[in-house]
Amino acid sequence: MLELAILGLLxxxxxxxxxxxxxLAQVLGGLRSISYGSLYPALKxxxxxxxxxxxxxxxxxxxxxxxxxLTGRRGKVVYTITAExxxxxxxxxxxxxxxxxxDGGLFGVRLAFFRHTAADVxxxxxxxxxxxxxxxxxxxxxxxxxxRERLDRxxxxxxxxxxxxxxxxxRWLAELIDQELTDSGQRRTDGPSSGDADPPPATTPPPxx
Amino acid sequence: MLELAILGLLxxxxxxxxxxxxxLAQVLGGLRSISYGSLYPALKxxxxxxxxxxxxxxxxxxxxxxxxxLTGRRGKVVYTITAExxxxxxxxxxxxxxxxxxDGGLFGVRLAFFRHTAADVxxxxxxxxxxxxxxxxxxxxxxxxxxRERLDRxxxxxxxxxxxxxxxxxRWLAELIDQELTDSGQRRTDGPSSGDADPPPATTPPPxx
DNA sequence: GTTCGATGTATCGAGACGATACATCGACGG
DNA sequence: CCGTCGATGTATCGTCTCGATACATCGAAC
Numbered sequence: 001m002l003e004l005a006i007l008g009l010l011x012x013x014x015x016x017x018x019x020x021x022x023x024l025a026q027v028l029g030g031l032r033s034i035s036y037g038s039l040y041p042a043l044k045x046x047x048x049x050x051x052x053x054x055x056x057x058x059x060x061x062x063x064x065x066x067x068x069x070l071t072g073r074r075g076k077v078v079y080t081i082t083a084e085x086x087x088x089x090x091x092x093x094x095x096x097x098x099x100x101x102x103d104g105g106l107f108g109v110r111l112a113f114f115r116h117t118a119a120d121v122x123x124x125x126x127x128x129x130x131x132x133x134x135x136x137x138x139x140x141x142x143x144x145x146x147x148r149e150r151l152d153r154x155x156x157x158x159x160x161x162x163x164x165x166x167x168x169x170x171r172w173l174a175e176l177i178d179q180e181l182t183d184s185g186q187r188r189t190d191g192p193s194s195g196d197a198d199p200p201p202a203t204t205p206p207p208x209x
Numbered sequence: 210m211l212e213l214a215i216l217g218l219l220x221x222x223x224x225x226x227x228x229x230x231x232x233l234a235q236v237l238g239g240l241r242s243i244s245y246g247s248l249y250p251a252l253k254x255x256x257x258x259x260x261x262x263x264x265x266x267x268x269x270x271x272x273x274x275x276x277x278x279l280t281g282r283r284g285k286v287v288y289t290i291t292a293e294x295x296x297x298x299x300x301x302x303x304x305x306x307x308x309x310x311x312d313g314g315l316f317g318v319r320l321a322f323f324r325h326t327a328a329d330v331x332x333x334x335x336x337x338x339x340x341x342x343x344x345x346x347x348x349x350x351x352x353x354x355x356x357r358e359r360l361d362r363x364x365x366x367x368x369x370x371x372x373x374x375x376x377x378x379x380r381w382l383a384e385l386i387d388q389e390l391t392d393s394g395q396r397r398t399d400g401p402s403s404g405d406a407d408p409p410p411a412t413t414p415p416p417x418x
Numbered sequence: 419g420t421t422c423g424a425t426g427t428a429t430c431g432a433g434a435c436g437a438t439a440c441a442t443c444g445a446c447g448g
Numbered sequence: 449c450c451g452t453c454g455a456t457g458t459a460t461c462g463t464c465t466c467g468a469t470a471c472a473t474c475g476a477a478c
Binding site: 034035036037038041042076 | 436
């Protein structure tokens with residue numbers, strides 16, 4: 001999951017780990033943050049896989065009193081995405097299977113980089129996510145109906161609030177899907193409207209008919 | 210976190226790991242489930258600490274072709290809470306510090322066992338949680354206001370939905386707090402109403418005055 | 419009588435987390 | 449001129465959780 005997020009951010013511009021973490025927290029909605037204990041190992045993996053390069057030959061060497069005169073040198077490492085990394089990113093961003101939406105966290109990251117995702121893939125992911133969450137909702141509803149008598153007030157409130165959250169997510173997804181359909185419907189009659197979304201990376205499905 | 214949940218369930222009746230997992234999923238609201246990879250190690254820890262006992266002398270011994278004739282014996286393990294376990298549970302359930310509400314998951318578990326928690330602790334936890342979530346909300350609001358121009362439609366929607374969720378949680382918590390206050394206010398004029406909540410485990414703060 | 423799904427215990431490797439250590443930097447005040 | 453404070457910055461450690469998986473038993477359905 002981190003892999004996608006990091007590549008996505010580096011896709012825009014090279015960055016330090018520190019900056020990466022801040023942007024990540026921002027993209028993830030401020031709730032989901034990311035710890036260094038996850039970030040640096042992830043960067044190491046990406047580096048080992050050749051998806052990113054660093055501007056320092058070996059960031060590990062602590063320059064052991066050999067060249068202390070060098071002012072600028074103090075371990076800062078800028079990570080830059082490679083061609084392979086970009087390829088990998090587009091590969092990840094084009095996956096439309098259950099792995100893309102079954103987990104809420106990953107889905108969030110996917111959504112955050114939707115402007116790099118083809119329109120048909122976007123639609124399939126949104127609909128998959130909706131199915132998943134709808135099933136959650138039904139399970140929750142059933143469980144609540146079955147046990148509502150035996151539950152004390154607090155557990156009941158907890159379940160009720162959880163159910164409402166899931167319900168809201170379903171409605172939210174429905175809105176997003178509607179927007180997608182509307183957009184792709186009026187694709188040629190009207191220029192795109194909001195934000196800085198890329199000109200859709202092609203692969204747009206033919207308008208219904 | 211698991212520790213509290215497991216002890217809380219075993220507090221009601223002894224159980225198998227399997228059953229424990231199902232009940233856990235139910236209590237946790239159906240969204241947050243728990244995997245065996247967490248459950249069994251947790252049980253092992255609790256067993257090592259003396260908080261639970263098993264009905265099998267050593268569940269590890271696979272009876273290696275020694276006594277295969279024994280029909281009933283097939284590794285089922287029933288876990289029962291001990292006196293130390295109950296003590297530990299009440300200790301955990303009485304903590305009112307930030308650790309009780311800063312993490313949403315743990316807070317959910319705490320809420321699920323609120324009927325074992327003293328009224329004043331309940332109130333402090335609810336208010337602590339509200340503060341935490343309110344701060345999250347403000348951070349989110351500020352971040353959204355600061356960056357709303359630069360965000361594409363999808364990221365914007367993501368943030369908006371996240372903010373709304375947090376906002377809803379704040380309102381929900383406010384309702385719960387109101388109920389707590391109302392209840393403790395009319396404590397002697399009216400019998401308790403809903404669910405099977407235990408008669409409050411004492412430690413009720415004296416009515417305001 | 420056998421195949422199937424629920425029940426049931428258990429471990430493995432991958433990876434995420436919080437805490438923490440360490441180092442540099444600019445700014446602020448004594 | 450010095451100290452220290454908070455932001456920036458890299459990195460690791462131990463602990464925990466997860467998903468996947470293996471294995472075994474059981475009742476019922478076919």
